[in-house]
Amino acid sequence: MSEQPEVPLKGRSLVTLDDISTHQIEELLHKAAYIDSHRREVAHTCDGRVLATLFYEPSTRTRLSFETAMLRLGGSVIGFAGAQLSSVSKGESIADTLKTVSNYVDIVAMRHPKEGAALVASRAASVPVINAGDGGHMHPTQTLADLATLMSRFGRITNLTVGLCGDLTFGRTVHSLIETLCRFGNVNFVLISPDELKTPQYVIDRIKATPSCSYVEVKDLAAVIGDLDVLYMTRVQQERFFNEDDYLRLRDTYILDEEKLSHAKPDMAVLHPLPRINEIAVEVDNDPRAAYFEQVKNGMLMRMALESSLLGDELPGYVPLQPKEVQA
Amino acid sequence: MSEQPEVPLKGRSLVTLDDISTHQIEELLHKAAYIDSHRREVAHTCDGRVLATLFYEPSTRTRLSFETAMLRLGGSVIGFAGAQLSSVSKGESIADTLKTVSNYVDIVAMRHPKEGAALVASRAASVPVINAGDGGHMHPTQTLADLATLMSRFGRITNLTVGLCGDLTFGRTVHSLIETLCRFGNVNFVLISPDELKTPQYVIDRIKATPSCSYVEVKDLAAVIGDLDVLYMTRVQQERFFNEDDYLRLRDTYILDEEKLSHAKPDMAVLHPLPRINEIAVEVDNDPRAAYFEQVKNGMLMRMALESSLLGDELPGYVPLQPKEVQA
Amino acid sequence: MSEQPEVPLKGRSLVTLDDISTHQIEELLHKAAYIDSHRREVAHTCDGRVLATLFYEPSTRTRLSFETAMLRLGGSVIGFAGAQLSSVSKGESIADTLKTVSNYVDIVAMRHPKEGAALVASRAASVPVINAGDGGHMHPTQTLADLATLMSRFGRITNLTVGLCGDLTFGRTVHSLIETLCRFGNVNFVLISPDELKTPQYVIDRIKATPSCSYVEVKDLAAVIGDLDVLYMTRVQQERFFNEDDYLRLRDTYILDEEKLSHAKPDMAVLHPLPRINEIAVEVDNDPRAAYFEQVKNGMLMRMALESSLLGDELPGYVPLQPKEVQA
Numbered sequence: 001m002s003e004q005p006e007v008p009l010k011g012r013s014l015v016t017l018d019d020i021s022t023h024q025i026e027e028l029l030h031k032a033a034y035i036d037s038h039r040r041e042v043a044h045t046c047d048g049r050v051l052a053t054l055f056y057e058p059s060t061r062t063r064l065s066f067e068t069a070m071l072r073l074g075g076s077v078i079g080f081a082g083a084q085l086s087s088v089s090k091g092e093s094i095a096d097t098l099k100t101v102s103n104y105v106d107i108v109a110m111r112h113p114k115e116g117a118a119l120v121a122s123r124a125a126s127v128p129v130i131n132a133g134d135g136g137h138m139h140p141t142q143t144l145a146d147l148a149t150l151m152s153r154f155g156r157i158t159n160l161t162v163g164l165c166g167d168l169t170f171g172r173t174v175h176s177l178i179e180t181l182c183r184f185g186n187v188n189f190v191l192i193s194p195d196e197l198k199t200p201q202y203v204i205d206r207i208k209a210t211p212s213c214s215y216v217e218v219k220d221l222a223a224v225i226g227d228l229d230v231l232y233m234t235r236v237q238q239e240r241f242f243n244e245d246d247y248l249r250l251r252d253t254y255i256l257d258e259e260k261l262s263h264a265k266p267d268m269a270v271l272h273p274l275p276r277i278n279e280i281a282v283e284v285d286n287d288p289r290a291a292y293f294e295q296v297k298n299g300m301l302m303r304m305a306l307e308s309s310l311l312g313d314e315l316p317g318y319v320p321l322q323p324k325e326v327q328a
Numbered sequence: 329m330s331e332q333p334e335v336p337l338k339g340r341s342l343v344t345l346d347d348i349s350t351h352q353i354e355e356l357l358h359k360a361a362y363i364d365s366h367r368r369e370v371a372h373t374c375d376g377r378v379l380a381t382l383f384y385e386p387s388t389r390t391r392l393s394f395e396t397a398m399l400r401l402g403g404s405v406i407g408f409a410g411a412q413l414s415s416v417s418k419g420e421s422i423a424d425t426l427k428t429v430s431n432y433v434d435i436v437a438m439r440h441p442k443e444g445a446a447l448v449a450s451r452a453a454s455v456p457v458i459n460a461g462d463g464g465h466m467h468p469t470q471t472l473a474d475l476a477t478l479m480s481r482f483g484r485i486t487n488l489t490v491g492l493c494g495d496l497t498f499g500r501t502v503h504s505l506i507e508t509l510c511r512f513g514n515v516n517f518v519l520i521s522p523d524e525l526k527t528p529q530y531v532i533d534r535i536k537a538t539p540s541c542s543y544v545e546v547k548d549l550a551a552v553i554g555d556l557d558v559l560y561m562t563r564v565q566q567e568r569f570f571n572e573d574d575y576l577r578l579r580d581t582y583i584l585d586e587e588k589l590s591h592a593k594p595d596m597a598v599l600h601p602l603p604r605i606n607e608i609a610v611e612v613d614n615d616p617r618a619a620y621f622e623q624v625k626n627g628m629l630m631r632m633a634l635e636s637s638l639l640g641d642e643l644p645g646y647v648p649l650q651p652k653e654v655q656a
Numbered sequence: 657m658s659e660q661p662e663v664p665l666k667g668r669s670l671v672t673l674d675d676i677s678t679h680q681i682e683e684l685l686h687k688a689a690y691i692d693s694h695r696r697e698v699a700h701t702c703d704g705r706v707l708a709t710l711f712y713e714p715s716t717r718t719r720l721s722f723e724t725a726m727l728r729l730g731g732s733v734i735g736f737a738g739a740q741l742s743s744v745s746k747g748e749s750i751a752d753t754l755k756t757v758s759n760y761v762d763i764v765a766m767r768h769p770k771e772g773a774a775l776v777a778s779r780a781a782s783v784p785v786i787n788a789g790d791g792g793h794m795h796p797t798q799t800l801a802d803l804a805t806l807m808s809r810f811g812r813i814t815n816l817t818v819g820l821c822g823d824l825t826f827g828r829t830v831h832s833l834i835e836t837l838c839r840f841g842n843v844n845f846v847l848i849s850p851d852e853l854k855t856p857q858y859v860i861d862r863i864k865a866t867p868s869c870s871y872v873e874v875k876d877l878a879a880v881i882g883d884l885d886v887l888y889m890t891r892v893q894q895e896r897f898f899n900e901d902d903y904l905r906l907r908d909t910y911i912l913d914e915e916k917l918s919h920a921k922p923d924m925a926v927l928h929p930l931p932r933i934n935e936i937a938v939e940v941d942n943d944p945r946a947a948y949f950e951q952v953k954n955g956m957l958m959r960m961a962l963e964s965s966l967l968g969d970e971l972p973g974y975v976p977l978q979p980k981e982v983q984a
Contacts, residue, residue: 043376048696048699050727050728061428064380064406064407064408064429064432065432067406068378068432068433071378071404071406072376072378076404076732078720078723078724078727079720080716080720080737081408091931091933092930092931092932092933095938096930096931096932099941099949100717100930100949100952101720102949103952103953103956104721104724104952104956105724274420274424275419275420275424276420277419277420282423285427293428293430293431296427296428296431296432297431300431300432368704371704388736392708392734392735392736392757392760393760395734396706396734396760396761399706399732399734400706404732405734409736602748602752603747603748603752604748604752605747605748610751613755621755621756621758624755624756625759628759628760
């Protein structure tokens with residue numbers, strides 16, 4: 001954890017979580033918890049601020065979360081989403097669009113189908129840019145939502161046994177969560193997937209390079225569910241399989257229902273990045289272990305923490321974390 | 329009128345007008361009138377509130393009305409409309425979307441092409457849901473706009489002769505208005521349509537079951553226009569007819585122009601749910617009896633009354649109706 | 657300059673710049689400069705106001721500029737853009753849409769592909785309508801942005817040598833700028849284009865009819881760049897040429913790069929209506945003479961000045977121009 005000297009968040013962009021220190025991540029988690037219990041006090045933190053949501057591909061859930069976050073802080077929003085963007089894409093470069101929009105707003109949340117687009121945008125803009133997803137690459141605020149959910153359930157993001165289940169090959173949220181947890185250390189990963197959808201080697205290498213972390217790879221959720229503090233579900237898509245028989249044979253193994261959940265610890269937390277199709281049975285929603293709609297709320301709270309921090313707008317009454325407390 | 333005990337509006341959803349009592353409808357009408365004459369006083373009633381407009385099919389007029397209503401009360405808005413929704417519809421259930429959005433906002437206005445969607449939504453959401461139209465089914469705030477227009481023109485919604493003209497078979501706004509007026513009683517309905525587009529039997533039965541109401545069915549607008557206090561126009565669409573000859577022969581009978589209007593009472597009110605194509609001649613717009621653009625304003629006012637009531641936000645200075653005054 | 661007596665801006669629409677006096681244009685320029693240096697003071701000028709952006713064709717850049725302008729004045733925004741509009745266009749006339757929307761909002765910015773649409777809209781609406789572009793016709797706020805950029809660079813919009821380069825046949829922004837500068841007089845125009853894309857005769861006639869203005873038509877940017885105070889670039893599109901050879905031969909002549917710029921005056925200002933494709937090399941962006949992103953900011957400031965003026969909302973602390981000062 002030999003990180004470089006910390007650069008304050010004010011005025012900066014967030015393209016990947018590697019842009020910020022572990023202490024800053026903990027500060028954001030601390031802020032999110034403060035915001036949740038002080039909704040009224042923070043409601044004017046960003047009065048007069050304007051956020052632009054530039055969504056070159058639609059992602060309604062993420063867009064609404066960024067927008068609500070700014071509104072709940074007192075600011076306002078402009079933007080475009082998917083079909084509305086035609087005139088922007090009329091041959092104009094991302095750099096020119098960001099230089100233009102920098103004249104209008106105080107902060108930008110951008111989603112783009114192309115890997116690297118957020119980095120290009122952040123370099124052209126004269127205001128902070130938050131990466132709201134660029135291709136299969138990075139989606140840092142989803143990982144912040146995941147971490148905040150662990151924090152709200154366990155009061156910590158370390159010393160946990162974290163199961164990740166389903167498609168571990170293509171699920172970028174899973175990779176990003178593993179890599180970020182490795183920065184904090186002291187996590188046991190249980191990687192649960194069919195052979196066709198195992199965790200990529202570079203992610204395994206990241207765990208191996210972290211002395212305080214360990215991992216096992218297994219195929220059967222039911223066999224390990226009793227060991228887990230956290231179960232992070234993802235969807236197993238049929239098109240990932242060579243033949244339908246394999247898919248049909250395996251599918252049910254990776255569907256969480258009340259029967260499987262009955263073997264889990266009473267305080268295990270079930271996470272899912274949503275949207276969920278059928279990989280978690282609807283009956284699970286009412287189980288107190290279901291944390292995936294809380295995760296949605298935590299995503300909004302972390303975006304509130306992030307937006308206010310990058311803008312340099314201080315939350316009234318908020319007392320920052322002491323660095324000493326953090327470095328346990 | 330043996331209604332069940334009244335449940336307060338605060339925190340509830342509105343799927344159909346049957347969800348609320350006649351006294352609550354009168355209260356909303358009273359609030360709308362108060363709002364109209366106290367625009368400044370009510371401008372911060374919903375400060376800090378957020379409305380989501382979830383429009384699974386576009387209906388720009390209705391969406392803008394709900395949004396303006398919230399803005400005019402001091403709140404703000406997020407949402408999607410039609411083409412923007414792709415990621416939401418990516419297989420996610422309405423219930424999951426509403427559970428997600430409940431984490432962001434204080435109240436939802438939803439439009440969906442499928443009958444029953446609003447009921448499903450209201451059950452999944454943890455915040456109030458207003459039905460902004462679901463299929464051919466229900467669109468309760470349109471009826472509220474109609475009632476408010478009668479109230480602003482006549483000071484009452486009873487003891488009126490109400491003509492409904494045009495397509496009485498498929499026009500859901502007409503059915504909903506008739507059924508709601510029957511709850512209050514003392515209305516004479518004049519049902520004006522070609523044979524091909526008569527009022528459905530279940531609506532006729534509703535009138536028959538109301539001792540204080542009566543009806544006649546006629547084909548010729550000109551013959552009855554002099555008797556009417558209210559003329560509710562709807563469009564006669566060519567595709568409803570078996571052959572073009574019938575359509576062409578009948579069409580003009582159901583077009584309101586200044587000539588026909590010259591036989592009407594001087595204080596008759598002309599309503600129309602809009603958009604209007606050619607069933608009301610443009611020359612009528614300047615006649616003081618034209619009330620259809622007022623109806624648009626009344627729709628916004630009723631949505632302001634409804635949104636603030638479901639949120640439980642009290643209008644500054646507003647004195648509620650006394651139940652005694654209501655039960656005349 | 658024998659203009660008609662001035663009608664105050666409050667409550668009026670802006671369809672073309674001919675609707676307002678030169679003194680009012682100067683007042684708007686003066687207001688925009690005031691707004692830029694008093695952002696905080698003006699942030700509540702339009703509290704409680706609502707703007708509708710009715711964009712029947714997408715123009716994201718323009719829409720976001722109008723919206724930000726209203727938000728920066730404390731107001732809020734509703735509207736539609738492109739794909740969202742389907743229900744509006746469902747056969748409803750522009751007049752009916754504007755009569756409807758007039759019940760919701762305080763001011764409208766409308767863009768429409770059809771020439772004359774803004775005039776129709778302004779006549780139907782009971783609130784001010786700003787033309788945000790109608791067909792190939794008029795786009796007055798772009799010209800206001802151009803003028804504000806001259807004003808901020810030179811402190812004046814007269815006594816300048818203004819080069820206009822590229823497609824002078826089809827570029828409506830160029831025609832509108834020339835015509836408006838002629839109203840103020842004392843400008844030397846240098847019209848730089850290939851033979852295929854020369855300035856239309858009616859624009860030339862406008863210059864000829866202005867005794868204090870002059871013009872030359874040339875083909876070569878490099879030969880005249882040293883004489884210019886202002887260089888207004890536009891794009892030369894391949895489809896305007898009869899054959900590809902001509903296009904390829906000419907293209908580079910109308911691309912501005914650092915080499916050409918090295919022959920220009922040190923305080924020349926480079927303008928462009930954006931989006932830019934390749935007609936200005938990216939290397940020019942960092943040259944202090946590049947004014948095209950400033951132009952974006954000035955567009956927003958002029959829209960703030962315009963919106964507040966048409967609404968009749970006074971900017972706190974603002975002292976109006978004295979007519980005497982203006983008529984130099």
